[in-house]
Amino acid sequence: MAVSYKDLGFVNTKDMFKKAFEGGYAIPAYNFNNMEQIQSIVTACGKSNSPVIMQVSSGARKYANSTLLRYMAQGAVQMAREAGHDIPIALHLDHGDTLELCISCIESGFSSVMIDGSHHDYEKNVELTSKVVEYAHKYDVTVEGELGVLAGIEDDVVAAKSIYTQPEQVEDFVKKTGVDSLAISIGTSHGAFKFKPEQCTKNEEGVLVPPPLRFDILEEIEKRIPGFPIVLHGSSSVLPEYVDVINNHGGKLNAAIGIPSEQLRRAAKSAVCKINIDSDGRLVMTALVRKVFADSPAEFDPRKYLGPAREELVKMMIDKNENVLGSAGKA
Ligand code: G3H
Ligand code: 13P
Ligand code: ZN
Numbered sequence: 001m002a003v004s005y006k007d008l009g010f011v012n013t014k015d016m017f018k019k020a021f022e023g024g025y026a027i028p029a030y031n032f033n034n035m036e037q038i039q040s041i042v043t044a045c046g047k048s049n050s051p052v053i054m055q056v057s058s059g060a061r062k063y064a065n066s067t068l069l070r071y072m073a074q075g076a077v078q079m080a081r082e083a084g085h086d087i088p089i090a091l092h093l094d095h096g097d098t099l100e101l102c103i104s105c106i107e108s109g110f111s112s113v114m115i116d117g118s119h120h121d122y123e124k125n126v127e128l129t130s131k132v133v134e135y136a137h138k139y140d141v142t143v144e145g146e147l148g149v150l151a152g153i154e155d156d157v158v159a160a161k162s163i164y165t166q167p168e169q170v171e172d173f174v175k176k177t178g179v180d181s182l183a184i185s186i187g188t189s190h191g192a193f194k195f196k197p198e199q200c201t202k203n204e205e206g207v208l209v210p211p212p213l214r215f216d217i218l219e220e221i222e223k224r225i226p227g228f229p230i231v232l233h234g235s236s237s238v239l240p241e242y243v244d245v246i247n248n249h250g251g252k253l254n255a256a257i258g259i260p261s262e263q264l265r266r267a268a269k270s271a272v273c274k275i276n277i278d279s280d281g282r283l284v285m286t287a288l289v290r291k292v293f294a295d296s297p298a299e300f301d302p303r304k305y306l307g308p309a310r311e312e313l314v315k316m317m318i319d320k321n322e323n324v325l326g327s328a329g330k331a
Contacts, residue, residue: 025326026268031278044317046085148185188234236279245287
């Protein structure tokens with residue numbers, strides 16, 4: 001039976017993005033697949049009084065079971081309210097690839113969907129995105145489209161090289177499709193290996209510094225669609241402190257490099273209203289689970305290794321909200 005997100009306590013992204021744009025900060029969009037991740041999102045955003053977008057990929061839906069996942073998300077809103085956190089929460093489909101998937105999510109209570117037509121040619125992207133917008137807007141669900149291709153894995157599609165968004169296309173795309181926000185490609189990419197070491201320079205401490213994001217392209221886009229909410233995917237910093245814990249406890253993540261926090265802070269102050277973070281959460285969980293196993297090899301109660309991972313995830317998200325995205329205190 002179809003259910004409206006409004007009855008589940010979610011909000012769409014319209015008001016969130018308007019306030020984020022005016023206030024010069026970005027809304028965190030954290031991916032989740034399981035209970036500990038959703039608990040961390042609610043606790044961290046509740047404690048830091050931040051609006052939040054909880055997002056689910058089609059892979060996450062398959063992994064967790066789409067029905068269970070919807071009830072988990074609904075439970076998360078209740079959990080926040082019972083803890084006294086009156087923060088706006090959106091439930092968003094990350095990288096939707098078909099109209100059918102978007103419809104299914106909307107019918108099961110999502111307040112926002114992404115239709116990622118970026119791998120199609122421009123005309124097909126416009127056509128597919130327009131169809132999703134036409135359906136979603138009937139139910140007051142907001143839609144994110146994408147122009148330009150990010151390197152790395154976007155669900156099942158792997159792109160070897162990023163193709164930057166062409167500013168000349170954005171005005172036409174937004175006008176023709178009616179999307180509510182636009183994901184762009186300016187040098188971020190998905191996963192934990194965003195740059196090859198040879199693409200980076202070394203600072204005085206010998207730390208590898210990746211090439212800066214293409215803020216010139218972002219500015220050009222802002223000029224063409226003033227006031228329009230922009231989304232950044234692939235925005236994990238691949239936090240070195242967690243990569244080190246992983247590598248020092250039996251892991252092997254060679255040359256894991258992400259987007260420096262200062263770059264994201266700068267983006268959050270611009271028209272970028274939503275910043276997607278998945279890989280940093282994965283790294284935190286892996287680091288803590290590896291550490292518990294290395295320190296306590298006799299441990300076999302999942303609560304004893306997932307519990308510390310959950311706690312650390314809360315810390316990492318609070319830090320992002322407060323010091324990177326600037327969304328803390330904005331609920
Ligand atoms: O953009 C991709 C997100 O990190 C989701 O990844 O498709 O493995 O769930 P996933
Ligand atoms: P990261 O892999 O950088 O966390 O990006 C996640 C993302 O863009 C989800 O859509
Ligand atoms: Zn993404």
